Amino acid sequence: MNAYDLVVVGGGPAGVAGALTAAQAGLRVALLDSGARLGGQYFRHLPASFHASREGMLHHGLDRFVRQSGTLERLADLRLGHQVWAVTRQEELLAVHAVMTSDGPHGHPVELPVVLRTRALLIATGAHDRPLPFPGWDLPGVLTAGGAQALLKGNLVAAGRRVVVAGTGPFLLPVAAGLARSGTRVAEVLEANGGLGLAGHPWLALSKAGEAAGYAATLLRHRVPYRTRHAVVAAHGERELTHVSVARIDRDWRIRATRTVECDTLAVGYGFVPQIDLATQLGCDTGHDLDGSPIVTVDASQSTSVPGVYAAGEPTGVGGAVLSELEGRIAGLAIAAELGTPPAGEPPAVPGLLLRRRTRLRAFARALQQAYPVQDGWQSWLADDTLVCRCEEVTLGAIREAQRLGATDARSIKLLARPGMGWCQGRMCGHAVACLAGQAPQPPRRPLAQPITLGALERISDDKPN
Amino acid sequence: MADVIVVGAGVVGAACAYYAARAGLDVTVLDRGPVAGGTTGAGEGNILVSDKEPGPELDLAVLSNKLWRELADGVDFEFEAKGGLVVAETPAVLEQLTALAVKQGVEHTLAGDLAAYEPHLAQGLAGGVFYPQDAQVQPMLAAARLIRAAQDRYGHQKVRLRTGVTVTGFLRSGGRVTGVRTSEGDLLAAAVVNAAGTWGGEVARLAGVHLPVLPRRGFILVTEPLRTPLVRHKVYTAAYVTNVASDNEGLETSAVVEGTPSGTVLIGASRERVGFDRTISLPVLQRLAAQAVALFPVLRDVRAIRTYCGFRPYCPDHLPVIGADPRMPGLYHACGHEGAGIGLAPATGHLLAQLLSGQSPSLDLGAFRPDRFPAEAHS
Numbered sequence: 001m002n003a004y005d006l007v008v009v010g011g012g013p014a015g016v017a018g019a020l021t022a023a024q025a026g027l028r029v030a031l032l033d034s035g036a037r038l039g040g041q042y043f044r045h046l047p048a049s050f051h052a053s054r055e056g057m058l059h060h061g062l063d064r065f066v067r068q069s070g071t072l073e074r075l076a077d078l079r080l081g082h083q084v085w086a087v088t089r090q091e092e093l094l095a096v097h098a099v100m101t102s103d104g105p106h107g108h109p110v111e112l113p114v115v116l117r118t119r120a121l122l123i124a125t126g127a128h129d130r131p132l133p134f135p136g137w138d139l140p141g142v143l144t145a146g147g148a149q150a151l152l153k154g155n156l157v158a159a160g161r162r163v164v165v166a167g168t169g170p171f172l173l174p175v176a177a178g179l180a181r182s183g184t185r186v187a188e189v190l191e192a193n194g195g196l197g198l199a200g201h202p203w204l205a206l207s208k209a210g211e212a213a214g215y216a217a218t219l220l221r222h223r224v225p226y227r228t229r230h231a232v233v234a235a236h237g238e239r240e241l242t243h244v245s246v247a248r249i250d251r252d253w254r255i256r257a258t259r260t261v262e263c264d265t266l267a268v269g270y271g272f273v274p275q276i277d278l279a280t281q282l283g284c285d286t287g288h289d290l291d292g293s294p295i296v297t298v299d300a301s302q303s304t305s306v307p308g309v310y311a312a313g314e315p316t317g318v319g320g321a322v323l324s325e326l327e328g329r330i331a332g333l334a335i336a337a338e339l340g341t342p343p344a345g346e347p348p349a350v351p352g353l354l355l356r357r358r359t360r361l362r363a364f365a366r367a368l369q370q371a372y373p374v375q376d377g378w379q380s381w382l383a384d385d386t387l388v389c390r391c392e393e394v395t396l397g398a399i400r401e402a403q404r405l406g407a408t409d410a411r412s413i414k415l416l417a418r419p420g421m422g423w424c425q426g427r428m429c430g431h432a433v434a435c436l437a438g439q440a441p442q443p444p445r446r447p448l449a450q451p452i453t454l455g456a457l458e459r460i461s462d463d464k465p466n
Numbered sequence: 467m468a469d470v471i472v473v474g475a476g477v478v479g480a481a482c483a484y485y486a487a488r489a490g491l492d493v494t495v496l497d498r499g500p501v502a503g504g505t506t507g508a509g510e511g512n513i514l515v516s517d518k519e520p521g522p523e524l525d526l527a528v529l530s531n532k533l534w535r536e537l538a539d540g541v542d543f544e545f546e547a548k549g550g551l552v553v554a555e556t557p558a559v560l561e562q563l564t565a566l567a568v569k570q571g572v573e574h575t576l577a578g579d580l581a582a583y584e585p586h587l588a589q590g591l592a593g594g595v596f597y598p599q600d601a602q603v604q605p606m607l608a609a610a611r612l613i614r615a616a617q618d619r620y621g622h623q624k625v626r627l628r629t630g631v632t633v634t635g636f637l638r639s640g641g642r643v644t645g646v647r648t649s650e651g652d653l654l655a656a657a658v659v660n661a662a663g664t665w666g667g668e669v670a671r672l673a674g675v676h677l678p679v680l681p682r683r684g685f686i687l688v689t690e691p692l693r694t695p696l697v698r699h700k701v702y703t704a705a706y707v708t709n710v711a712s713d714n715e716g717l718e719t720s721a722v723v724e725g726t727p728s729g730t731v732l733i734g735a736s737r738e739r740v741g742f743d744r745t746i747s748l749p750v751l752q753r754l755a756a757q758a759v760a761l762f763p764v765l766r767d768v769r770a771i772r773t774y775c776g777f778r779p780y781c782p783d784h785l786p787v788i789g790a791d792p793r794m795p796g797l798y799h800a801c802g803h804e805g806a807g808i809g810l811a812p813a814t815g816h817l818l819a820q821l822l823s824g825q826s827p828s829l830d831l832g833a834f835r836p837d838r839f840p841a842e843a844h845s
């Protein structure tokens with residue numbers, strides 16, 4: 001069969017909007033996502049309670065997303081449960097390599113390789129949580145903020161548990177509100193940044209996105225204290241979490257005073273790291289977000305430096321669901337225009353209105369990042385025996401020893417001490433290790449963007465062109 | 467002023483520094499990057515005698531094997547004396563393997579019962595030869611800790627490591643090399659050792675001499691860490707031996723499979739001459755996976771979690787360059803070790819240190835002479 005016009009990787013707001021826009025313009029589109037359903041980080045993990053309680057824009061956004069997904073299912077080739085592990089160039093086309101799990105001959109699941117060939121690619125792979133290491137963060141009961149969302153979704157956080165939510169950024173609020181509503185006792189919400197600008201007004205920051213009032217009311221109703229310039233600097237417990245050390249911190253995040261708070265669950269989040277592995281595989285130009293995260297550089301039409309390759313949503317800079325959807329839509333229009341099928345009812349090029357909205361939303365995203373930076377003082381929370389890389393159990397002491405041996409950057413620290421060599425390939429510790437090396441995080445070099453069984457890898461060229 | 471400047475903090479440079487310091491010399495190691503950030507950071511860490519044809523390289527490998535064992539007694543770089551198992555698919559190949567082993571004259575046993583060595587090895591192989599001397603190190607740690615050990619044993623004043631210093635030229639006086647020009651200023655030394663690995667040709671050119679060192683790309687696949695080890699030794703097929711010595715420009719792969727102390731399985735090793743191109747090659751990865759699964763069918767359900775490539779420094783005759791450069795007094799070379807630089811590093815450092823301190827080397831370095839190549843063709 002012929003190649004697709006467009007393959008979209010990622011089924012969150014950016015990917016769905018991009019795929020839908022392009023499909024409505026008549027392009028032959030496929031969308032791949034590793035999840036079992038669409039939604040990405042943002043929508044997939046929303047608890048069912050959100051459907052019931054109407055909470056402003058967020059719910060509104062969800063409704064819209066569900067509608068879009070429904071239409072997309074009819075207009076495009078939706079491939080869920082597909083993990084994309086590599087993209088390569090094949091003459092004029094791009095080859096998108098994925099694996100999917102299916103039942104083998106004896107009901108034993110086997111991983112099968114799938115290759116889709118396409119004229120254009122939209123990278124809408126979102127972002128993942130960014131934890132920071134601190135003593136005890138590997139204890140059972142310590143979750144990332146995104147992980148806590150996911151648990152809520154599965155109603156796995158039992159009522160009666162006692163949770164502390166800590167980190168930085170407005171995302172802590174929906175997490176805390178969701179937990180409180182589900183019957184969990186939220187002991188405190190701790191925001192590491194301070195009382196100036198947007199950070200002093202998280203309600204305002206969110207109200208821009210129209211989500212604030214509901215969370216504020218929820219937290220108030222449940223009497224959850226929200227404290228700025230506070231952080232969890234250590235987690236304690238024999239076999240699982242029993243209490244945390246909460247510190248009052250200064251502007252650089254150095255500890256001023258600590259006290260103990262009992263809890264059995266801790267949700268921590270210090271922002272997000274854009275997932276740009278596929279873009280770096282293809283050699284797309286990258287830059288740095290305000291917070292230092294490597295991001296894909298795109299032009300006005302969301303096109304990367306590599307012809308035919310577009311990116312939308314968090315990979316171009318963390319900015320939230322609304323901006324992601326808009327960028328996806330702009331990319332869809334631009335790709336349709338580029339591939340020569342003028343979309344029905346819309347002018348071929350991208351309307352100026354959308355571009356102006358994007359400019360406004362990006363400015364807001366930048367302001368948020370400025371208001372919720374990660375300050376270097378977190379490094380002073382660590383002891384020599386604190387794990388920095390959990391997969392490979394690498395301590396701060398081992399990293400310092402590698403530096404004394406002559407490792408001068410994150411890569412050589414990894415070669416000598418192994419942080420980032422394990423299962424998650426540095427997604428969890430990469431940012432921290434770069435900071436400890438005194439470096440801005442470098443663009444990821446992950447020729448395998450996802451693990452793949454050797455059995456699937458040995459068969460990648462068996463797959464007939466779609 | 468140092469007695470010796472070593473250019474390159476890879477495993478070869480580290481070994482040169484270690485043995486020069488042991489010989490009482492004052493050493494400065496320079497690298498434009500971090501320690502072990504070059505090809506050493508991409509190597510598998512095999513220390514092999516099994517894959518060498520009889521001749522000067524095998525002699526070097528046997529000496530180096532002995533030195534690695536000495537070094538491992540006191541310096542921790544995850545040395546594992548695990549032994550290597552070379553397997554043959556057919557009786558004819560097995561016969562060749564056995565004949566080679568006899569000619570090599572190194573310790574070996576015929577592995578009749580392959581399953582006793584490797585319980586998960588595929589059925590139907592004709593047999594193999596086991597080489598107990600084959601071993602493995604973690605190459606990056608080996609380089610870094612050798613320099614550290616030299617400092618601890620012979621004095622931090624006598625052994626200096628300077629990272630982030632690029633050599634940009636040579637200082638010369640009266641037809642001799644007297645030091646190097648670097649991004650951080652000029653440095654004087656009685657002797658300069660070119661241990662710049664794959665970039666050894668470039669460094670030689672800075673000194674005005676020709677050395678044909680070129681890159682030969684290799685990919686390695688790394689699996690998820692396994693809870694119970696599936697592969698005990700280093701295992702490879704006979705085809706590996708012919709590939710190593712091959713002059714083919716195109717892609718060659720032959721599975722080399724081995725477990726590591728961290729629980730992962732390393733699968734090497736491809737060889738192709740494509741310049742310094744880092745673009746991922748899926749056909750290469752596919753072949754490595756297929757060959758590994760053919761040797762160890764249990765690996766089929768094991769996941770590869772990463773892959774990386776590096777550029778072996780090779781010379782047209784596949785032998786390293788070790789010794790004083792007669793064309794440029796004061797300049798020494800220790801580079802071009804291709805796919806065996808980790809294995810051959812201690813012997814290289816040891817022999818070079820003998821030269822540097824005016825002794826005659828305990829092994830004839832004739833085959834490794836820097837001026838053995840035809841002069842560069844000028845166009």
Ligand SMILES: Cc1cc2nc3c(=O)[nH]c(=O)nc-3n(C[C@H](O)[C@H](O)[C@H](O)COP(=O)(O)OP(=O)(O)OC[C@H]3O[C@@H](n4cnc5c(N)ncnc54)[C@H](O)[C@@H]3O)c2cc1C
Nearest residue numbers: 474476478504505506509512633663684776806807808809
């Ligand atoms: C995939 C693969 C697998 C391998 N497996 C094995 C194996 O199992 N066993 C084995 O023995 N070998 C193996 N090798 C080969 C081995 O890695 C190399 O032979 C060895 O690492 C070379 O070491 P080196 O110190 O000479 O070079 P390098 O480690 O490359 O060191 C050279 C250093 O010189 C520095 N440098 C260069 N130019 C300058 C300059 N102008 N100024 C300052 N510094 C400079 C570089 O930054 C670099 O750090 C493998 C290689 C590859 C690619």
